[in-house]
Amino acid sequence: MSVEPVVAVIVVAAGSGTRLGGDLPKAFRPLAGRSILEHALHPVFEMRREAQVVVVAPEAFRGEAQTMLTHVAGAAQEYASVVVGGASRQESVAAGLGALLPSVRIVLVHDAARALTPVSLLDNVVDAVAANARGIVPGLAVTDTIKRVDSEEMVVETVDREELRAMQTPQGFPRHALDAAYARADSEYTDDAALFAAAGGSVALIPGDARAFKITTPWDLNRAEHLLRPSGTEGIRVGVGVDVHAYDDNQELWLAGLHWPGETGLAGHSDGDAVAHAMTDALLSAARLGDIGSMFGTDDPRFAQACGEVFLIATRERLIAAGFHIENVAVQVIGNSPRFSARRTEAEAVLSGLIGAPVSLSATTTDRLGFAGRGEGLTAIATASLRATTAG
Ligand code: CTP
Ligand code: MG
Numbered sequence: 001m002s003v004e005p006v007v008a009v010i011v012v013a014a015g016s017g018t019r020l021g022g023d024l025p026k027a028f029r030p031l032a033g034r035s036i037l038e039h040a041l042h043p044v045f046e047m048r049r050e051a052q053v054v055v056v057a058p059e060a061f062r063g064e065a066q067t068m069l070t071h072v073a074g075a076a077q078e079y080a081s082v083v084v085g086g087a088s089r090q091e092s093v094a095a096g097l098g099a100l101l102p103s104v105r106i107v108l109v110h111d112a113a114r115a116l117t118p119v120s121l122l123d124n125v126v127d128a129v130a131a132n133a134r135g136i137v138p139g140l141a142v143t144d145t146i147k148r149v150d151s152e153e154m155v156v157e158t159v160d161r162e163e164l165r166a167m168q169t170p171q172g173f174p175r176h177a178l179d180a181a182y183a184r185a186d187s188e189y190t191d192d193a194a195l196f197a198a199a200g201g202s203v204a205l206i207p208g209d210a211r212a213f214k215i216t217t218p219w220d221l222n223r224a225e226h227l228l229r230p231s232g233t234e235g236i237r238v239g240v241g242v243d244v245h246a247y248d249d250n251q252e253l254w255l256a257g258l259h260w261p262g263e264t265g266l267a268g269h270s271d272g273d274a275v276a277h278a279m280t281d282a283l284l285s286a287a288r289l290g291d292i293g294s295m296f297g298t299d300d301p302r303f304a305q306a307c308g309e310v311f312l313i314a315t316r317e318r319l320i321a322a323g324f325h326i327e328n329v330a331v332q333v334i335g336n337s338p339r340f341s342a343r344r345t346e347a348e349a350v351l352s353g354l355i356g357a358p359v360s361l362s363a364t365t366t367d368r369l370g371f372a373g374r375g376e377g378l379t380a381i382a383t384a385s386l387r388a389t390t391a392g
Contacts (some may be wrong), residue, residue: 005104007049007051008052011056012056012109013057014027014089015085015092031221032323033320033323037115038068038072041068041069041073044122045073050076052080053069056092057082058084062084083099090195093109093182097179100175106174107175108125108172109171113215114169114215115224116212116224117209118209118212121209124206125170135174135202135203136206139167140207141161142166146159168214173192173196177201181195229387229389235389238384239281241382241384242278243274243277244377247375248267248272251266251267254272260343270303270306270307273307278331278380279359280312283316285384286386287319326384327386327387328357329384330383331360332381334372348361
C-alpha cells in the first residue's frame with residue numbers, strides 16, 4: 001500500500017464559461033481534440049511529488065469529469081476524485097477542500113481554465129509552500145500601462161506598474177491554514193490568496209509563466225489551439241483512398257459534391273460519388289481509422305442512400321474527435337466524363353467547405369485504354385494529409 005499523499009491539487013472546473021460562450025461549460029469545451037479540463041489535468045499527473053487530485057465539476061458533468069480524470073490519471077487513480085462545485089468559484093474551492101485526505105499538508109488550487117500551465121509551475125509552487133510555509137502565488141509583471149479612471153471613464157492617474165503583478169494559478173497554501181481561512185470567510189474574495197490574506201495569512205510571490213494564461217474568451221481559446229498546433233512536419237500523416245464506380249444511364253450524376261444535370265450517372269450502393277468516397281477513405285487511412293466500409297458499414301441501411309457529403313462531414317467529426325486537423329486533400333478523377341474544367345473551382349469550394357481544409361481536384365482520361373477508356377466507369381484517387389494535434 002502506498003503512503004497517502006502530502007500534496008493535493010484542487011482543479012476547479014465548475015464554472016459555466018459565460019464569457020467564452022457556447023453550449024458546454026468551459027472546462028468541457030474541446031481544445032485540440034481533448035477537453036480543456038483534460039489539458040489542465042495532464043501536468044498535474046506529471047508532478048514530481050505524488051498528489052491527491054480533486055476535480056470540482058458542475059453537477060451535470062460529474063460523470064464526464066470522472067471519465068476524463070480516469071483517462072488522464074491512468075494507473076495513478078487511487079487518490080483522484082471528482083466533487084460537485086458551487087455557484088461561485090469560492091464555493092467550488094470549498095467543496096474541493098472538503099474532499100482532502102487527512103494526510104494532505106500542502107494544497108494547490110488551480111483553474112482548469114489555465115489549460116496550458118506547465119508542470120514546472122505546479123512543482124515550483126509546491127516547493128515554495130514547502131520551503132516557506134506561507135501562501136504562494138505565481139504572478140507576472142504587468143507590461144501595459146495601467147490607469148485609474150473615474151465613473152465617467154475619465155483618466156484620473158497612471159498607476160506605478162512596478163508595484164503590480166498579474167496573478168495566476170496554481171496558488172499554494174499550507175493546508176490547515178487554508179482550511180481555517182475558508183472556515184472564517186464571510187464574503188466573496190477575488191482569489192484564494194485574497195481570502196487567505198484576509199484571514200491573516202501571509203502570501204509571497206513566485207514568477208508566473210505566460211503559458212498559464214486563463215482561457216476566458218473565444219480569442220483565448222483560439223490562441224490555445226494555435227499554441228498546441230505542432231510546427232513544421234511534426235505529426236503529419238498521409239493517407240490514400242481509391243473508388244471506382246460503373247456508369248449507369250438510369251442514374252443522375254452526383255460527383256465531387258455537385259449535381260451534374262444531363263451527364264451519365266454512376267451505379268453505387270449510395271449516390272456513387274466516387275470523389276467523396278475516395279476522399280473519405282484517404283482521410284480515414286491517414287488517421288488509421290479504417291475505411292469507409294468499416295467506419296460507416298456499407299451494409300448499414302442508414303448509409304444506403306447517403307450522399308457523399310454525409311460521409312465527409314461524419315469523417316471530419318471523427319477526425320477532430322480523434323485529435324486530428326485536416327491539412328489538405330488532393331483528388332484525381334480518371335474517366336471520360338464528366339468534363340471537370342468548367343466546374344472545378346465550384347467542386348473544390350464545396351468539398352473544401354465540407355472538410356474544412358483545402359481540396360484540389362484534377363481530372364484525366366486514359367487515352368482510350370482500359371475500362372475507363374472504354375467508358376465503362378470512373379476512378380477517383382485521393383491523397384489526404386492530416387496533422388495530429390495531440391500527443392497520445
Ligand atoms: N469555477 C468554478 N466554480 C464556479 C465558477 C468558476 O469551479 N462557480 C472555476 C472555473 O471552472 C474556472 C476557474 O474557476 O476553471 C476560473 O473561473 P473563470 O475563468 O471565471 O471561469 P467561469 O466562471 O467558468 O467563466 P465566466 O466567468 O466567463 O462565466
Ligand atoms: Mg467566472
